[in-house]
Amino acid sequence: MVNYEVTVYTTNCTFAATFNNVNIKLVGTEGKSNRSWLFSIIGSLALFKGDVAHFTVSCPKSLGTLFLIELDKQDFLLFQDSWYPSKVEVRSPEGDTYCFPVHRWITDREVHRFREGKAVKAFEETNTLATYAREQELIGRKKDYCWDESKKGLPHCIKGEIPLSLPPEVTFSYTKHTEFFWTAAIGQAEQHLKGLEKRNESWTDIDALDRVFTYRTTDMSEYVQELWQEDEFFAYQYLNGVNPIMIRCCKVLPKNFPVTNDMVFLHGHGSLTKEIERGNIFLCDYKRLDGVTPNTINGKKQYLMAPLVLFHKRQGKLMPIAIQLKQTPADDNPIFLPTDSAYDWMMAKIFVRSADFQEHQLNVHLLRTHLLAEVFAVSLLRNVPMVHPLYKLLVPHTRYTLQINIMARLALISEKGVFTEFAASGGEAMITIMERSLSSMTYKSLCIPDDVDERGVRDIPNYYYKDDGLKLWDIIFKFVEGVLSYYYKTDDVVVKDSELQDWIQDIFEHGFLSQEQTGIPQKLSTVDELIKFVTMVIFTCSCQHSAVNSGQYDYGAWMPNTPISLQRPPPTTKGPKENIMMQTLPDISTTVKGMSTMWLLSKESSDFVPLGQYPEQYFTEGFPRKQIKRFQRKLHQLSVDIKIRNEPLNLPYTYLDPASFENSVAI
Template structure:
């Protein structure tokens, strides 16, 4: 007889324990007997607990490839969350079986040994299990759904409770999110005015809204929001750093003259464009978007064109046109106009920026894409696949938070519908137009920065930190995947990998070839690049565009969610009174603040980039690559912190110390 020492770890999650009988079988070239794990007076497998047993076999089972687990009900059917199983063989080898899966029934469940295998090198042949069966079962659980035609597909689910257990929030996160959502107005001490539909009568009343919770950034915003320098700065390091691009020729629809922007005659527009000092922000995606009605009042949303001039280390606006088509009732506003003419033009731009940022930059280009990536992983890759092991940590909570976003933010009764100019029909108009204009290169930050002509713009911390993070992630991805894929032919031969990218192209990008998204992988380099995009979007990019929402939006005049008056059609009519009448009403403002507070608040069980509490890899090479990845992230974090000590307004959103592994909020 030979003995196998089995150690089973139950996850440290609420309700992970079970009173049920648990049976285990070891499978190699032979099979062990089905063995009942020993009991004790406490749940046989309790939360965070470790259960050990010895399985004796007549002879060695050879190399272990799989275990079978089965839960049989004793008193009542309860769920159980096993984390992993370690087995020490009589030959002295230790085998690791990652699980991290809720078991809720009495069916047989199969889990592979931790060494990753590609489909064409997998020789495992066991009655009742195959890679194909595992994938088929997953596809029955994770089905594609259509929330709205023309936008990326999502998980099919009728309710929060119908989501698969494995992708739902933990009890602690559910409780925290519910508490923050329910008490946000209370914590901000705004509950008493949350239903006040009156307009603000003075700026001082807006000022009082920030008296309870403010950050260094929100206070800086409150003090500097009127300044041209800060207006330009936000295109680089605010919540929407993907819009600005170098302007080499003015579009015909933006009839700006040299005299308009350089009235002193010391500079020429054509010369400054040749030098690379002129930049354009075009909100054309907002053109023609139907606007909301709130509190019985029609709301307004512009589609501006903004011209900026880089002078020294500053980025300053020099011309603003609030609608796309030039006309007599669509003047070009200039810094030389009256104080309120110019200020109101900037406010309408900031309101437009809020609506475009939330729906395109934030919702579509991080949340919705991350959901597609996650769904394709779960539907097409078995747990033993190296890409599953690499990407599954970057799907953590994504499907749950997106279900909540659809039901509580952008639905017909959602917060976005109630309190923003683009709420309702406008949401889907913007999302559809944004997806149609999206390109693969714009998702790859090195290519995006180059295409937008921003490589030498000073004080562009989103670019600086983002490019460094991209390179660190890219090296990590290449190190992991090149361990498993030695040649381009192996990439081409991997049918599961090809199904993964095909699903993404079909259901995420709706088979639009114009996006440039790959439909298949022919080389290791192509695969590594796309996987880098997946991890970067799910972690760094989401942090960059999500974490600063309250910082930059809490001071409402800097980011109005809507405007209550139409944009000015001529100069000389704006004053403080018209500005206050244009601002969103009190209830719209405070509810918007509460949502931004909720979406910017990190939960206690967050997982930072580079942290892998679930041990999916078992070979030494990928484990070494993970350690090197973590060291590089720590070094970058120290560099960012040192830089931030020397700048007036620290840029923290891509510091690995705050970047989460996945889109989880």
């Protein structure tokens, strides 16, 4: 007889322990063990949460090289519970140690197979049972993770109406679940106690709004309240606010935006044509919002414009110089200028900020991070088994994404969702805007180095989103290159990896609806193509999501800076008029709904996992683990550099500090 020393690690999280009887079978190249009960003198407490338990499995002879274990859990005294093992290590009689990553809930009495940690691609399998286990895993995954079409014309999503319909390994932890719903409940209770959630009248004055705002503030939201009317801050938000990818260098003035030299350069002190040639003129065009039907909120028609905004870079600063609120030039669609009355100029900027809220939430935030991250996750889970190197690399970047998106569909964009009921672009306009956004999206726009160059914004100073984002892209790229080049030595290996090709094809078909104009690859032919695409996936799920999500409350809590909707039409003339700003801004109930939702969506939970930290160990080989350590050191150094850069700034940019955001779309 020979003995195998089995060490079982139970995850240190709530309800991870089991009181059931756990059995194991070891499978090697020379045979397999009998199904053995993991018995301990302390009984089921050996598999308590956070504990490490040791057992011995005896076999008549050596099993050779171990590559698979089978685990099953049977009722104890008719009681079936859940168990969350993190990994199983086995030391063979020959002195070799094998690690089997698990990292999933076992909730039933079925046999679950787990492969040894060394990454293996499908065509590298040499054992029939290993191939069978791989195939069965994907068959099961395709049943658990099915594609669904939530809305025609939008990326497909996970099939499941409620979070409980998801497999337990992709749902919130008990901690995350409790904190999330507690935060939401507190926000709703505050509204109810103050009697604000049903007050459909307009704000009477700015002081009334201020009394609600000051109840819950951040350092940044207080800056916003102080600076929101300033032109320099208005422009700053296009660089370092929650929508930092809208602005682009203006090489040719749009024909539907007839700004003249005299409008923006008084007394001939400058030339618009020459400034365009020098690369100093920038444009934001909200054409995706043109012609949509605005929402009706609390029985009142709302207003949503599709503005064009022109900026001038001068003396190292970006400043707005012209605003047109509708796409088609007309007598009742004037071009507003900083030289107009302060009230006219302020109202024009308010309509722009409201348009930016809609563009940001539907395109930049929801579509380009949440929905794409879900596509990447579902395709990975359906097509790539745990033993595959791509799964090991990407699965940490899918944490909580499926549940948070189901909850968003239920609470935010459903028929009775907060966004649907209280945003200007809720309802009919929402789908139209998102369809337009998906059709106009490009692969280049998802890759920040390409996007920065295509928008012509590489030389804008104090553009911290761009500066930090490019550094993060480079760090992630080198990490991905290091890991994947270890497993994919040549382009031929990429081409013959059928699971990898199924993954990218699913993304193209279900995420981008087979629209070739997006430039998303339908297949991967080279190692370089693979590295770039995986870098984009990780950047989107972590960095980009943080950049467009984390500051929502900072910039939106002071409602006049980011109106969720507007109740009156835009000005059609310039000059003296009745002060109707408070009647134009969203009503009281709409304001507080927006504020509480943005607070909830900006608040991280205590089981937050920062970018590059991998508490669940999937890679067991030395080389990729060294790459992870190097990745972590680079991220730490960037975090230190960002903190030093931010120290003297009145408006520190923290949203791309890698210590402050998660691996995944988890909120």
